Amino acid sequence: HHATLTDAINISYIMGYKKIVLVGVDLYDEQHFYIKKDDNNSTFVIKENIHPTAEIMVKSLALWNDYFKEKEINLFIYNPRSLLNKILPVYNLNLK
Secondary structure: OOHHHHHHHHHHHHHHOOOEEEEEOOOOOOOOOEOOOOOOOOOOOOOOOOOOOHHHHHHHHHHHHHEEEEEEEEEOOOOOOHHHHHHHOOOOOOOO
């Protein structure tokens, strides 16, 4: 699946990171992706719908996560509300 998210994960993998924490990848709404055209203050529009790529990203990252587990690479999310919480654990800042 071609997306900025998968590019960032791939770069992290290529660079040899063993712990990858996804921050700002929540997928439960579109508030970070659309700005009102007539808004001079550039405030975000909050939508009730989940992000349009949420379902495919969850499926795609589930496959990546399985692959990474075999290589002892851990994927985490930072926000427990992220829709990726179905497949990825929440990062604990106390983990070393």
